[in-house]
Amino acid sequence: MIPSLKTSFRAKSFYAIRMFGLIIKLLSLLCSLVWFLSNFAIFLIHYFFVLLIVTFVASKFFKLKLPSFPKIFANNSSWCIASQGSSFDAPENTSASIEYSISKNCPRVFLSLSMTSDGKLLVLDKETLEKANIHKDINKVTYDEIKDLNVSLQHPLGKQFGDQRILTLDCLVKIVEPLNDDFFVILHVKHANAIFIEKLKQAIHVHEPLFTKKFILCCNSPIAIYKLRKAYANLVCAIWMDSISHWRAQKRIFRIINTFRSIYEAILRNVITSVIGIKMVFIHKDEFNTHISELWQNYDVIPIVYYVNSPSEKRYYQNVLKTRYLTASLRSEPQIIFNSQKP
Numbered sequence: 001m002i003p004s005l006k007t008s009f010r011a012k013s014f015y016a017i018r019m020f021g022l023i024i025k026l027l028s029l030l031c032s033l034v035w036f037l038s039n040f041a042i043f044l045i046h047y048f049f050v051l052l053i054v055t056f057v058a059s060k061f062f063k064l065k066l067p068s069f070p071k072i073f074a075n076n077s078s079w080c081i082a083s084q085g086s087s088f089d090a091p092e093n094t095s096a097s098i099e100y101s102i103s104k105n106c107p108r109v110f111l112s113l114s115m116t117s118d119g120k121l122l123v124l125d126k127e128t129l130e131k132a133n134i135h136k137d138i139n140k141v142t143y144d145e146i147k148d149l150n151v152s153l154q155h156p157l158g159k160q161f162g163d164q165r166i167l168t169l170d171c172l173v174k175i176v177e178p179l180n181d182d183f184f185v186i187l188h189v190k191h192a193n194a195i196f197i198e199k200l201k202q203a204i205h206v207h208e209p210l211f212t213k214k215f216i217l218c219c220n221s222p223i224a225i226y227k228l229r230k231a232y233a234n235l236v237c238a239i240w241m242d243s244i245s246h247w248r249a250q251k252r253i254f255r256i257i258n259t260f261r262s263i264y265e266a267i268l269r270n271v272i273t274s275v276i277g278i279k280m281v282f283i284h285k286d287e288f289n290t291h292i293s294e295l296w297q298n299y300d301v302i303p304i305v306y307y308v309n310s311p312s313e314k315r316y317y318q319n320v321l322k323t324r325y326l327t328a329s330l331r332s333e334p335q336i337i338f339n340s341q342k343p
């Protein structure tokens with residue numbers, strides 16, 4: 001064989017042996033890493049279950065006092081709760097929407113509660129600002145920037161209700177105070193940071209008898225609910241379960257998220273609910289069934305489904321599932337339709 005060809009062959013063989021050795025080392029390192037992670041996971045699982053058992057036992061001794069639940073939610077006289085004061089029918093989160101809900105025999109109104117950058121508590125949702133071409137989070141704007149905003153201008157039926165301004169929490173309290181005892185406002189708090197909780201505590205302190213009598217606080221943070229109920233034991237609270245339905249298109253990610261969600265819900269029902277004293281839970285309609293309903297009711301927690309707007313869906317939740325629901329339109333209530341057909 002020609003010397004140059006021998007040298008080239010030896011170089012290629014040496015290179016191939018080095019690459020083969022490197023691959024063996026990488027595979028060995030990968031196997032070691034998998035072995036370590038598997039043993040570490042087994043170690044964490046054992047301690048996780050021990051911690052879970054300890055937490056469950058401790059929760060029986062450190063739980064907050066349960067508030068008295070409004071009787072209006074204990075009977076089956078009415079199934080609907082007006083979302084944003086029936087936002088499809090009237091300007092959302094306004095005094096007009098509250099009056100409209102009352103006129104439709106729906107004394108349960110679900111409103112959004114937010115805080116501006118200067119610490120003003122407002123009955124306002126981000127969608128209202130977006131309709132007015134203000135593409136900022138509510139906590140990034142000041143009250144002076146939006147206090148003159150006419151909510152009716154952005155609503156399709158706004159002309160029927162006249163000018164409607166953004167309500168402050170103090171204005172809402174003044175509206176609710178003279179109403180009948182069977183009227184309730186569920187305030188949905190989406191982002192409850194420490195400053196927000198302190199501001200809300202101050203507002204509850206000023207209006208405490210009314211707040212514990214006609215208001216229900218709803219939040220997706222059990223920690224925020226615990227802080228509020230620790231300060232005000234008679235405050236009725238609800239938990240909001242964010243929807244994960246938008247992940248269904250990505251099956252693998254949805255399976256992982258759904259697994260962790262199931263674990264969280266189990267801990268929430270068995271431990272957290274009894275500790276912080278939750279009385280209601282809001283669940284998306286795509287993630288609700290009779291089994292989920294029974295699980296929550298076993299812990300004396302009333303499940304409420306969102307968002308249910310069509311008449312057929314409402315009949316299903318009323319007649320079949322016997323479950324209350326959050327709706328953006330009171331025009332399509334089954335009982336209203338049936339009553340209008342009577343001679």
